[in-house]
Amino acid sequence: MARTTTPKPARQRDTVDTRPTGPEHAGGDFNARGRAALKDEFLHDSLAMAQTRLAGSRTATLAALPDAPELRERAYAIKQDVIAHLDTYLERLADAVERASGHVHFASDGADAITYISGIVARRGARTIVKSKSMATEEIELNHRLEELHPGLEIVETDLGEWIIQLRGEPPSHIIAPAVHLNRFQVAETFSQVAGEPVPPDVEDLMQFARRRLRQKFLAAEIGISGANFAIAETGTIVMVTNEGNGRLVTSLPPVHIAVVGIEKLLPRVADLSVFLQLLARSGTGQKLTVFTNLITGPRRPGESDGPEEFHLVLLDNGRSQILGTEFDEALYCIRCGACLNVCPVYRQVGGHVYGSTYSGPIGAVITPLLKGDAAAKDLPNASSLCGACWEACPVGIPLHDLLLKLRNRETREGLAGRDQSLLFAGFAQAMAHPAAYRLGAAAGRIAQAPFISAGSIRRAPRPADRWTGTRDLPPIAGASFRDRWKEGI
Amino acid sequence: MADREQFLAHVRERIQSSGARPHEHYQPTVAPDSVWTPSRPRPPVWEPSADELPERFLAELRALSGTGARVADETAARDYIIELARHKRATLLVRWGDEPTDALGVDAPLAAAGTRVAVWGRDADARALCATADLGLSSAEYAVAETGSLVLVTSPERGRAVTLLPPAYVAVVPVARLVPRVADVIAHYAQAGPLPASLCFHTGPSRSADIEQSLAIGVHAPGEIHVLLVG
Numbered sequence: 001m002a003r004t005t006t007p008k009p010a011r012q013r014d015t016v017d018t019r020p021t022g023p024e025h026a027g028g029d030f031n032a033r034g035r036a037a038l039k040d041e042f043l044h045d046s047l048a049m050a051q052t053r054l055a056g057s058r059t060a061t062l063a064a065l066p067d068a069p070e071l072r073e074r075a076y077a078i079k080q081d082v083i084a085h086l087d088t089y090l091e092r093l094a095d096a097v098e099r100a101s102g103h104v105h106f107a108s109d110g111a112d113a114i115t116y117i118s119g120i121v122a123r124r125g126a127r128t129i130v131k132s133k134s135m136a137t138e139e140i141e142l143n144h145r146l147e148e149l150h151p152g153l154e155i156v157e158t159d160l161g162e163w164i165i166q167l168r169g170e171p172p173s174h175i176i177a178p179a180v181h182l183n184r185f186q187v188a189e190t191f192s193q194v195a196g197e198p199v200p201p202d203v204e205d206l207m208q209f210a211r212r213r214l215r216q217k218f219l220a221a222e223i224g225i226s227g228a229n230f231a232i233a234e235t236g237t238i239v240m241v242t243n244e245g246n247g248r249l250v251t252s253l254p255p256v257h258i259a260v261v262g263i264e265k266l267l268p269r270v271a272d273l274s275v276f277l278q279l280l281a282r283s284g285t286g287q288k289l290t291v292f293t294n295l296i297t298g299p300r301r302p303g304e305s306d307g308p309e310e311f312h313l314v315l316l317d318n319g320r321s322q323i324l325g326t327e328f329d330e331a332l333y334c335i336r337c338g339a340c341l342n343v344c345p346v347y348r349q350v351g352g353h354v355y356g357s358t359y360s361g362p363i364g365a366v367i368t369p370l371l372k373g374d375a376a377a378k379d380l381p382n383a384s385s386l387c388g389a390c391w392e393a394c395p396v397g398i399p400l401h402d403l404l405l406k407l408r409n410r411e412t413r414e415g416l417a418g419r420d421q422s423l424l425f426a427g428f429a430q431a432m433a434h435p436a437a438y439r440l441g442a443a444a445g446r447i448a449q450a451p452f453i454s455a456g457s458i459r460r461a462p463r464p465a466d467r468w469t470g471t472r473d474l475p476p477i478a479g480a481s482f483r484d485r486w487k488e489g490i
Numbered sequence: 491m492a493d494r495e496q497f498l499a500h501v502r503e504r505i506q507s508s509g510a511r512p513h514e515h516y517q518p519t520v521a522p523d524s525v526w527t528p529s530r531p532r533p534p535v536w537e538p539s540a541d542e543l544p545e546r547f548l549a550e551l552r553a554l555s556g557t558g559a560r561v562a563d564e565t566a567a568r569d570y571i572i573e574l575a576r577h578k579r580a581t582l583l584v585r586w587g588d589e590p591t592d593a594l595g596v597d598a599p600l601a602a603a604g605t606r607v608a609v610w611g612r613d614a615d616a617r618a619l620c621a622t623a624d625l626g627l628s629s630a631e632y633a634v635a636e637t638g639s640l641v642l643v644t645s646p647e648r649g650r651a652v653t654l655l656p657p658a659y660v661a662v663v664p665v666a667r668l669v670p671r672v673a674d675v676i677a678h679y680a681q682a683g684p685l686p687a688s689l690c691f692h693t694g695p696s697r698s699a700d701i702e703q704s705l706a707i708g709v710h711a712p713g714e715i716h717v718l719l720v721g
Contacts, residue, residue, distance in 0.1 A: 046702075046703070049703060050703060053703065059524075059525060062525040063524070063525050063530075063533070064533055065525075065533075066532045066533050066534070066535045067532075067535075068525050068526060069525075069526050069527060069528045069530075070528075072518045072526050073517075073518050075518075076518040083505075084505065085505075086501050086505060087498050087499075087501040087502040087505065090497075090498060090501060091498055094494065100684075104494075106493075106494050106497035106498075108497065108500075158710070159700070160698045160700040160701070160706075160709050161698075161700030161701075164700065164701075177699070177700065177703070178700070179700050179701070180703070182701075182702075183702055184701050184702050184704075187701050203701050203702060203704045203706055204706065206701055206706075207698065207701065207706040207708075207709050210709060211708070211709055211710060214710065215621075215710075218710075219621055235684070235685050237685055243696070243697050243698060244696050244697065244698045244700075244709045244710045244711070245654060245696040245709070245710040245711025245712075246709075246710045248650065248654055248690065248711065249654060249710055249711070251688075252650040252651065252654065252688070253651065263501070269680065270676065270679055270680040270685070271676065271677065271680040273676050274672065274673035274676040274677065277672055277676070278672065278673070288550075288636065288637045288672075289637045289639055289672060289691055289693045290693065291554075291692070291693050291694055291695070291696055291697055291711070292690060292691070292692060292693070292696075292711070293639075293690065293691035293693070294688065294689075294690050295679075295685060295688070295689040295690070296687070296688055297684070297685040297686065297687055297688075297689075298687060299687065300644075300687050301644070301645075301646075301686070301687050303611075303645075303646035304644060304645065304646050304649070304687065305610070305611070305616075305617050305646070305649060306617055306644075306649045306650050306651050307644060307650060307687050307688060317497070317500075317501075321500060321501050321504045322504070324501065324504035324505050324507075325504050325505050325506065325507040391516075392522055392523035392526070393523060396518070397516060397517075397518025397526075399516045402516070
């Protein structure tokens, strides 16, 4: 069969909505977004299916690994060492990248990283940038800022799901399945607009359209920007895993490759990959290995005719160093596999957009307030049942439920919890500490609650208890207390 | 712009900051999830003999919708490639110019069958031709039985685009280059000195589940992969 695509250097620009999609731009507050998401039936079905599929195959492939418990212990120990000696490993990494003829830039924040990248765009006269696999650039809103700084510059996300949501001007809704909230009819509508003619709502047709369109962008691009799953201090190697192959194209075809990597992504040695590669894909998708696992060390070597001529590693802090040396430092052990999203009962109900953040699900609820401050994300640590399923699933053993609780505690210390909530819990603490007050309170509550009970629970209570019933049902106080029943021999 | 020394000093200061509060760390394997529980029934450790490796590799590759075959020698591999090119009515094949791929001797028979061959590292336009080629052909450093992966490294004769851009791709690997596990390959390169510019585990056809979680094959990289194990 002859090939079906005729790639040609493309200069036409696809309609891309580049409105920033960070938390501060998401509509409404957490509760308002949550209420809207709860009404979206397709989203529900889709999330339930994704969780069942991904978490199911995760458990099956990990169970087939004889030494999974030991790998998890080792992964935790390696990350603990990396974070405890991050300065040393960062220095080693930077030296190794430079030995491999790459450039290193330490970026304190998003603005710093953008200035550096913008300098490369200007120097190379770039008109098209292809991107792959980078939550870090999403975090710093790189696309939007670069397009502001360089009118006419086109930045194309090349992961199929990422491209779809980029065309629609939406943020990702899952770490590894960014367009999980969309159906094929919505995708077909978006592609048809880009194509200027109808693209049928058939998965194969949609995929072929994306392949043709994105192939033109890969061939035209002057710069490829990626993230990384790991950066290896010993050799200056960055490791990227992808299934579609876009990650390998972005880092192989354009003459310049820029990797934007959070400083916590370090591993000391190449040998450590045997631990993390065994855990990463199994935990994320239940694959033993993703289709492409790329180890990239510097630019192309003398005599080679593909691979980038220039390799830049941008090491991004952007709030991460503030987590070092605190009781939250285990949050920096995360390898972004998405396993915690796939088991979270809250994520299952509302999906990723409700979190209003680049990172969603349990790890998003932990990392967002740590990176952006509690005031910017105070609802997130509270959006958890603290069931601990996230901690159980985590291949690095991050105690996510514990960190969520510590974050709630920090919010209260910072006075972010609100007066009503503080009042409510102060009263609760008094009652729990004094048996007489507890009995009195329970008796009073039994009488006072009567008008508010409907269908066995309290759905709407007056202040200050409305802080609770605004988002949850409250079980009523039982008619006879356990103590009374105990006295009567139950 | 952050100065490197300043940046590292700041990180150092944070790690050692007086604000650091020692906290009790969880033991990762006390999580109740069965897969992490040390006392769970463990599947036996796979200790394959050399004979088992080709079969396991081919089974894993087929499970990923790849095509694989064990062939007796390089002549049989060459015949497979020529037949594939004929079947696909391929007008252009790009291949690596390394010694093992040269040794297959596909160029003349393919030309005779109407398929033009471009050789990476030798033909100046090989890179540009990858974008329009019907078939890519390469060798591989290793093949991993446990996962059905090819291990591809770069050099002047071994370009990435050959294995990435054509819609169909063939790799030829001697049986002696089969290893049981990914960890074996990592352990080798951890000892082997400087890494090549690119080292890639290429595991089956390109896949995506981004539209309605339906599997789509070949979204960016080859959707059709043939691995020939020689020997």
